Amino acid sequence: MNxxxxxxxxxxxxxxxxxxxxxxxxxxxLQNNDIHWTYPIRRKGAKSHALGIVTRAGLNLPAxxxxxxxxxxxxVKILASYWLRAAETVLTKLQAGQDVxxxxxxxxxxxxxxxxxxxxxxxxxxxxxxxxxPGVPSYNxxxxxxxxxxxxxxxxxxxxxxxxxIEMIERMLEDFDTLVLLKVKPLLDDIIDxxxxxxxxxxxxxxxxxxxxEERIIKDVLSLKDTKVNYLSLLxxxxxxxxxxxxxxxxxxIK
Amino acid sequence: MNxxxxxxxxxxxxxxxxxxxxxxxxxxxLQNNDIHWTYPIRRKGAKSHALGIVTRAGLNLPAxxxxxxxxxxxxVKILASYWLRAAETVLTKLQAGQDVxxxxxxxxxxxxxxxxxxxxxxxxxxxxxxxxxPGVPSYNxxxxxxxxxxxxxxxxxxxxxxxxxIEMIERMLEDFDTLVLLKVKPLLDDIIDxxxxxxxxxxxxxxxxxxxxEERIIKDVLSLKDTKVNYLSLLxxxxxxxxxxxxxxxxxxIK
Numbered sequence: 183m184n185x186x187x188x189x190x191x192x193x194x195x196x197x198x199x200x201x202x203x204x205x206x207x208x209x210x211x212l213q214n215n216d217i218h219w220t221y222p223i224r225r226k227g228a229k230s231h232a233l234g235i236v237t238r239a240g241l242n243l244p245a246x247x248x249x250x251x252x253x254x255x256x257x258v259k260i261l262a263s264y265w266l267r268a269a270e271t272v273l274t275k276l277q278a279g280q281d282v283x284x285x286x287x288x289x290x291x292x293x294x295x296x297x298x299x300x301x302x303x304x305x306x307x308x309x310x311x312x313x314x315x316p317g318v319p320s321y322n323x324x325x326x327x328x329x330x331x332x333x334x335x336x337x338x339x340x341x342x343x344x345x346x347x348i349e350m351i352e353r354m355l356e357d358f359d360t361l362v363l364l365k366v367k368p369l370l371d372d373i374i375d376x377x378x379x380x381x382x383x384x385x386x387x388x389x390x391x392x393x394x395x396e397e398r399i400i401k402d403v404l405s406l407k408d409t410k411v412n413y414l415s416l417l418x419x420x421x422x423x424x425x426x427x428x429x430x431x432x433x434x435x436i437k
Numbered sequence: 438m439n440x441x442x443x444x445x446x447x448x449x450x451x452x453x454x455x456x457x458x459x460x461x462x463x464x465x466x467l468q469n470n471d472i473h474w475t476y477p478i479r480r481k482g483a484k485s486h487a488l489g490i491v492t493r494a495g496l497n498l499p500a501x502x503x504x505x506x507x508x509x510x511x512x513v514k515i516l517a518s519y520w521l522r523a524a525e526t527v528l529t530k531l532q533a534g535q536d537v538x539x540x541x542x543x544x545x546x547x548x549x550x551x552x553x554x555x556x557x558x559x560x561x562x563x564x565x566x567x568x569x570x571p572g573v574p575s576y577n578x579x580x581x582x583x584x585x586x587x588x589x590x591x592x593x594x595x596x597x598x599x600x601x602x603i604e605m606i607e608r609m610l611e612d613f614d615t616l617v618l619l620k621v622k623p624l625l626d627d628i629i630d631x632x633x634x635x636x637x638x639x640x641x642x643x644x645x646x647x648x649x650x651e652e653r654i655i656k657d658v659l660s661l662k663d664t665k666v667n668y669l670s671l672l673x674x675x676x677x678x679x680x681x682x683x684x685x686x687x688x689x690x691i692k
Contacts, residue, residue, distance in 0.1 A: 202461050293588050
């Protein structure tokens with residue numbers, strides 16, 4: 183066997199769906215025919231969102247590419263076995279001297295499978311060079327689309343899966359000027375009630391599948407009451423009634 | 438006077454400093470010689486960070502471009518007068534049929550002057566078409582650089598200017614798996630003490646001027662004790678000791 187130079191692994195963020203949000207750095211790597219493409223799918227034969235973004239960008243898929251399965255489960259044992267299998271698949275290519283890119287929807291550091299893949303690859307072979315290429319997160323794209331600032335000077339932002347419940351969401355209103363509520367589907371009606379009670383319904387916007395062809399933007403959040411929404415949906419909530427505490431700025435505090 | 442078609446205004450996010458993080462969409466607009474460039478500076482004659490990114494990308498500045506002054510003050514009256522002046526400058530071009538791009542470091546929805554400019558322009562002329570183009574925020578680039586996930590499945594993230602104080606930062610550790618602490622300069626020693634006390638010092642990373650030529654990455658955060666850091670610096674803190682509550686997933690809650 184040839185002693186080939188070990189390949190490099192990139193976690194390449196593609197942004198949330200609009201191919202225009204792919205960064206120059208990732209775009210350049212996608213033009214390189216010597217790099218092997220990998221991407222996550224939920225189960226065998228399923229469609230890849232990440233691959234969909236690249237396809238919409240007008241790129242042709244390479245003749246050879248590898249789908250890696252990351253199943254939709256919260257069972258850590260099952261997940262770990264898939265992470266290991268994916269890492270072994272990638273490592274075989276890397277150790278054969280092949281460079282590998284893992285395509286990631288959104289940003290690779292934010293709710294992404296890349297973290298698990300990278301950790302598992304490092305666990306098998308510490309010497310592998312792994313680089314994470316950051317991208318535009320879905321809620322930044324959502325904020326831009328609805329012209330709502332995520333944060334202004336000295337403001338605070340909380341990013342919270344809504345499933346933690348209404349009590350936690352309400353508690354956040356004390357300390358945060360913007361709430362990014364993810365996966366709102368199971369609690370949407372209760373959140374709408376909360377927003378009405380706290381007079382925030384006009385300061386909220388609902389965004390589903392941002393940047394994808396099925397994108398849905400709803401500024402009249404109240405109209406969503408008693409309707410069904412997609413799992414990939416979020417609410418941006420601005421909180422202008424918040425009473426802010428003092429803030430220390432500039433120079434190092436005097437003790 | 439000719440009745441010209443009104444121009445369009447873009448708030449173009451450039452990412453935090455690395456020209457490779459500019460998105461394809463913004464890059465395309467930067468190639469268009471018919472669009473007038475504007476960018477923020479702190480005072481007359483000051484350097485523009487945003488313009489620095491574009492210059493490092495290898496682009497030549499257009500012969501005509503306009504610096505807009507956004508002073509470093511917290512006096513809202515003074516700020517508002519500069520926002521208005523900047524908006525009037527931009528509006529004159531737009532009303533003459535000129536398309537205008539406003540260059541933004543980082544992401545235009547996140548701690549950016551673009552929000553104020555856009556609001557002031559809309560205040561003067563509601564008919565103006567304004568589009569915000571999202572970009573990579575500094576803390577996403579920082580997380581990628583230090584290979585630290587910002588959020589894994591079901592995790593929560595708080596983005597907080599550190600100046601709100603140690604008590605608030607400590608309170609955040611109850612509800613958040615990741616803290617992004619911005620502008621840590623005035624409180625850095627106290628934050629380091631807190632991180633030591635809560636056994637989090639090994640789960641933190643310090644990042645200064647990410648993506649700029651002066652970038653500084655410090656993983657041994659303790660080594661920063663009693664040293665001076667730049668104003669444009671942040672701490673990423675992972676909080677693995679957090680006790681999480683129950684989370685509701687998937688289908689709509691049954692009432």
